[in-house]
Amino acid sequence: MADWREERRRAVEGARRVVIKVGSAVLTCSEGLDMRVVSRLVDQVAGLHDRGLEVVLVTSGAVAAGRSVLGRGACACLVHKQAASAVGQSRLMHAYDEAFARFGKISAQVLLTKDDLRSRERFLNARNTMSELLAWKVIPVVNENDTVAVQELKFGDNDALSVMVANLVGADLVVNLTSAPGVFDDNPQENPAATLLACIEDIESLPLAAMCRGKTQAGTGGMLSKLLAARRAARLGIPTIIVSGREKFALERVFAGEALGTWVRPKRNMSGRKFWLAYHLDPAGVVQVDAGAAQALRSRGKSLLAAGVVGVQGQFGVGALVKVVDPEGTTIGVGLTNFKAAELRRIQGLSSAEITALLGTCPHPEVIHRDNLVLDETL
Template sequence: MSRTEEWREERRRCLERARLVVVKVGSAVLTDADGLSDNVMSGLARQLATLRGVDGARKAVLVSSGAVAAGRRALARHGRTCETQGLAARQAAAALGQGQLMRLWDKVLRPYGIPVAQVLLTRDDLRARTRFLNARNTFAELLSWDALPIVNENDTVSVQELKFGDNDCLASLLVNLVGADLYINLTSAPGVFASNPDADADAEILSCIDDVSRLDLGRLCGGKTSVGTGGMYSKLLAARRASQLGVPTLILPGRQEDVICRALAGEDVGTWVRPAEHAISRRKFWLAYQSDPAGTLWVDEGAAEALSGKGGSLLPGGVRRVDGTFQKGALVRIARLGCDGPQSSLGVGLTNYAAGELRKIMGLRRHEVAAILGDAHYPEVIHRDNLLLDAAV
């Protein structure tokens, strides 16, 4: 079997067997010059009904942007305009628009007998383990009722350190939360280009990405869309996270007619991102992406080799520099420090030491650490069970 035949057969099997799908649709797909597009949303409602099937055997969770655009449209109906560049203005516009967004989704899905449920999340809802489990149970109950959970970030209460950053990030974390086996990302682009189309007019669409972790995202992606907060960079980062769970991603042109149905029928459309050959545990996924790294630990070549090549833990002796201020138990980035300065990111992990303690013991051996901190110290700075290499952060 050729490589092309292999991934197409893999795609066919995955699409056929998928029983829980996370679908994300961005503002650039949902909106036009006047705000939310009723026609686009009606077309997507029809496709979501087809995706679920007449017997409801396949479940779906929808991550929908568009609240800010809906808020602008609501104000425009009253003869007012608003500037939504600042955080407070975007949060206020989202407060105005979230109800409008849900009302439209309810309207277009009602003819198919699909009840909708609004779920608004902050990153803290997924970071706190108890709230994570409560959210998972709520989704499971909604899906058992054949409802369609429609998820968005709770913009009006999110502060910077609790924001997902964009709905691509939120959707990729939901793949883990709900236990999805397929992730569909609807975008304004026809798929993933082989090179940056802003710099290369002849750039071609990649039908399949074998290993998303090996892509040079900075070279491929030319920034964010004008309407949304993401862009192809964040979509590929989300696909990489899903891939680590063993979940494939379909990046589809969301404004093309019946694009989801055509993809499910086997048509070559958009870009298929293959899952990683060896999936990580959902626990490691949760700890790696529960929050943004609070700092960076720079390690020498010996420590980098022990982590990457031997599956070891990070010891104090391998740490050469500590950036940031953080407490014990924080998520931190681990990066290689070469002879000529900073090199590359290795992964993320939960630290057993606060930043101040690490600056006292970095580069030291175990007996030297004990002389400074006493016997009640950890042998590892980051244990390998609390470490994820090649994290998509």
């Protein structure tokens, strides 16, 4: 196995398109946006841009900025957050515009919801727009469109959004700027003996939830969401650096080769298409299978046949994403169905010959083809 330090050095030196995510805990203070932090961040991003890097900045801070202007404290209510975001987003973007302009840089506001990326047509349109902006030497500043996003159309946090954007633009590297110096093997707020991890060799093997109890007050995700995002990026073959955004000149030092923070090694095991299926779409229904089919899907790389289906929940059409569960209701994975719900209820438990006798010629022998199935272990 190659030394991770050399791997990190080569990856950082060779990166041409980078997604940098900065969280609310880094950008804000008790008075709202910390303009000194914004200025230092933009200074470093502009420096990377001067070196020829294409940079996409994924930023939090709109809700916190709006709350400070309104003089209101934190509230879990979605409507409250949306209203605060509506006030704060313009102020956040104005701060970035002015800061980038001081370095002769043009920035562009890009607001996204999950709905913008789960439609394949809109996904490709967003990709083309981002590509054009980068070709024009513009720095896209991306945030979730909190003002209009309903709960089911939210990414959840900007850590998840940063990986979606990395997939969208074909990034070589994700840098996640957080309030911590990196990833610890336990929560350092609860365990003073927790050790900083300079490298995560195999993020799939880590008990992430146990390591990351608690979250920052200003943000929505905490370290767990950063590691879940890094795991998704690793599956795409994109490495992640999780580093303190409060560290002096952190970005400059990272791109100068200093091993700050935590390096999360990439481990590509998912195509871009399957990534899109797994993370951009929401299941429209549930298909329950028997024990034999569950084992075939999990262990033998098989497609799902109607003979193994024992139950169907929901109303969905051909090509819909559905969740596949075993007899105990445990998720096996998600996949695109070749049958609408009403048809699937008619043919569940039947053999191919029986399906042909019932429906006539059947263009798809599988309920879900293996190529359109993503197992839960990779979600």
